[in-house]
Structure formats: C-alpha cells, structure tokens
Amino acid sequence: QVLTHLAGCSWAQLKGLHAHIGSQIFELDPHRDLAGVLADAFVLARSLGHQPMDLNVGGGLGIRYVASDDPPSIDTWVQVVAESMAAACKARNLELPRLLCEPGRSLVATAGITLYEVGSRKHIPGLNTYVAVDGGMSDNPRPITYQSDYTACLADRPGAPATESVTLVGKHCESGDVLLKGLPLPATKPGDVLVVLATGAYNASMASNYNRIPRPATVMVGSGRSELVQRRERPDELLRYDVLPERLRSVV
Ligand SMILES: Cc1ncc(COP(=O)(O)O)c(C=O)c1O
The missing domain is CATH 2.40.37.10 (Lyase, Ornithine Decarboxylase; Chain A, domain 1)
Incomplete structure (x- = not known):
C-alpha cells in the first residue's frame, strides 16, 4: 500500500528499502529469511515503477552477556547476510543492490x-x-x-x-x-x-x-x-x- 501510494507522489523518490527484525538475536535463520522478504519487496517496488538502489538489513546481531549466550561472530553474520541477499537477488533476476546494515549492540556492547x-x-x-x-x-x-x-x-x-x-x-x-x-x-x-x-x-x-x-x-x-x-x-x-x-x- 505504501509503495503504491508513493508511486503516485511526485515529491517522493524511493531510494531503497529498510528492515530491522529485532535485537540480541543469536539465530542466523531470521537474517537469512529477511533476504527473501526484502528481495520480494524490491521486486514489488520495481514493478510499481520505483527505482530503489539500496537494501538495508538493519541490525540485530546478539552478544555474549553471560556464559550461556552463544552468538555467531560478526564475520559469520556478515557472510550469511551478504550471501543470502546475493542468492535472493539472483533467484529473482535482480541486479545486486547496494547492501547496507546498521549493527549497534554487536559493535559496541563488549567495549x-x-x-x-x-x-x-x-x-x-x-x-x-x-x-x-x-x-x-x-x-x-x-x-x-x-x-x-x-x-x-x-x-x-x-x-x-x-x-x-x-x-x-x-x-x-x-x-x-x-x-x-x-x-x-x-x-x-x-x-x-x-x-x-x-x-x-x-x-x-x-x-x-x-x-x-x-x-x-x-x-x-x-x-x-x-x-x-x-x-x-x-x-x-x-x-x-x-x-x-x-x-x-x-x-x-
Ligand atoms: C532501525 C534500527 N536499526 C538498527 C538498530 C540496532 O540494532 P542492534 O543494536 O540490535 O544491532 C536498531 C535498534 O533498535 C534499530 O531500531
């Protein structure tokens, strides 16, 4: 609905799509799934006449607060996000968009x-x-x-x-x-x-x-x-x- 509405607004230019699926997440599957959801939204935006260039997957990677916490490493997270996004785009014949992320906790919490x-x-x-x-x-x-x-x-x-x-x-x-x-x-x-x-x-x-x-x-x-x-x-x-x-x- 938003994408359809924006397509009719001369003042709006859709630069990209953004998601943030939560925080302190240890599982990688939600980030894998997000790639497909965002790529589908990208296809929809294109079909409505938008020319988005950016896909932003937000943050969410967890950290170890206590010994039982077992988050993936930043390297693993980046690899999974990048590979899932590339695969999701390929499967939909999309050119690779500019991929952005905005991690917070995983960068600074342990510092x-x-x-x-x-x-x-x-x-x-x-x-x-x-x-x-x-x-x-x-x-x-x-x-x-x-x-x-x-x-x-x-x-x-x-x-x-x-x-x-x-x-x-x-x-x-x-x-x-x-x-x-x-x-x-x-x-x-x-x-x-x-x-x-x-x-x-x-x-x-x-x-x-x-x-x-x-x-x-x-x-x-x-x-x-x-x-x-x-x-x-x-x-x-x-x-x-x-x-x-x-x-x-x-x-x-
Ligand atoms: C839109 C958005 N992006 C990024 C972040 C950072 O999330 P995290 O610290 O879990 O990486 C948040 C945190 O709430 C957010 O709301």
Whole structure:
C-alpha cells in the first residue's frame, strides 16, 4: 500500500528499502529469511515503477552477556547476510543492490563496562543477601525493563572464588531496582569496586535521571591512556528545565 501510494507522489523518490527484525538475536535463520522478504519487496517496488538502489538489513546481531549466550561472530553474520541477499537477488533476476546494515549492540556492547562502588549489604537469613551499589536502574534500565542478565566481578579480584550468591541492587528506592540476581561473589566490603561487563550498548544511551539521580561519567581507556568522554552530571543540571512561575517569585 505504501509503495503504491508513493508511486503516485511526485515529491517522493524511493531510494531503497529498510528492515530491522529485532535485537540480541543469536539465530542466523531470521537474517537469512529477511533476504527473501526484502528481495520480494524490491521486486514489488520495481514493478510499481520505483527505482530503489539500496537494501538495508538493519541490525540485530546478539552478544555474549553471560556464559550461556552463544552468538555467531560478526564475520559469520556478515557472510550469511551478504550471501543470502546475493542468492535472493539472483533467484529473482535482480541486479545486486547496494547492501547496507546498521549493527549497534554487536559493535559496541563488549567495549563498555560499568564500575560501581559497593555500599551497604543486607542479609536475610535463609532468604537472600542484598548488596547495594551506587547506581542501578538509571544508568542501566535493561534489567528492570527486559530482565536482562549480565556478568559481574570485583575490579581488583576478578578471578577470586565466590563465597556467596547475592542480589545486586541499585539505589533508586524501587523494589524492582535489581541489577543482578544470583551473582556469585567473593566477600565484599563497602568501597569495593564492582564491574558489570558488556554495558557498552543501550546503557548510556538509555540512561535517565530516574529519581533525580545524575548520570555517571564515561571514560575511554586504552593504550595506557584514560580520557573523559562524558563528564558526570552535576546536581544543579537536574534542575535545568525547572521554571519558577512569576506569581511565586516573590514568595522565595
Ligand atoms: C532501525 C534500527 N536499526 C538498527 C538498530 C540496532 O540494532 P542492534 O543494536 O540490535 O544491532 C536498531 C535498534 O533498535 C534499530 O531500531
């Protein structure tokens, strides 16, 4: 319907077709199937008089957050997408279009980690041990939104044997502010630095000021250098959109 409508619009020139089939996908078959769907749409667009040149397959390739995650490599994904697209075009006598993709998570997620400072702990005998950190659902909304799982360890003892299983919670005064459940950890004390791995995608970009918590800084490290790339938010910046109505100005 859209393609038919656009064919009658003098202001519109269809440059290409785009799809995005989801995110954190481990299977290759959905990407193979997409090639056929897009190629069919390409044929349909051509039959309606459009001259599209680009096919964009979006993103979606998953990454390993926990040991049981088993995503294909980027190389394999690229090969499958390119070969499926080429085969789908050949089967429909289409010239090869310009093939575009827009991977997000698979490029950047494992390049980022989040450092938290351990705060208080609460042990409820026979039930649970909670360890609180100085962040949570405002810097990483994925666990509360999608029940996402992560791997975590202590910064100065990453390989130390675990002595307990804890629930890692944030500081946002919400019962759902749980970063990790059943996290095996060695003994921790307030001030320890805890690392959550693979937080380079959809963390800073989805961070919020939930409960007026300022966003943390982002530091780029590598080749013996550390550089601030996003400074931490200041408390006064949390009020930057506040406006005091004229009639209340004399009151304060
Ligand atoms: C249109 C579009 N393209 C690409 C992406 C990136 O996806 P991913 O990070 O799963 O590779 C997204 C993410 O939602 C998207 O909506």
